[in-house]
Amino acid sequence: MSCPICRAQSVDTYRPFCSKRCADIDLGRWMNGSYAVPSEREFDPEEVAKALGEASEENNADSLDKPH
Structure with a gap:
């Protein structure tokens, strides 16, 4: 199997990559x-803003319940 980044032979330790460098390049991408990942769902800014607000509220409530 060849590395998907540089096409060199892959190494078992970093499979499917040939090195940590190529694995890190892929992660960065x-x-x-x-x-x-393609999606057929349309982007709705209002829906995203609502979801982010709800997640933020949940996170704030959780942090108040936990001792520091």
């Missing part, structure tokens, strides 16, 4: 949005 996922984290910065270079890779994306």
Whole structure:
């Protein structure tokens, strides 16, 4: 199997990559949005804002219940 980043032979330790460097490059691409899973769902900014607000409220409530 070849490394999906540089096409070198993969190494069992980093499979499917050939090295930690290529594995980190791939992770970076996922984290910065270079890779994306397509969706047919339309983006609704109001729905996203509501979900973020609810998540924030839940997080704040949880932090009040836990001792520091």
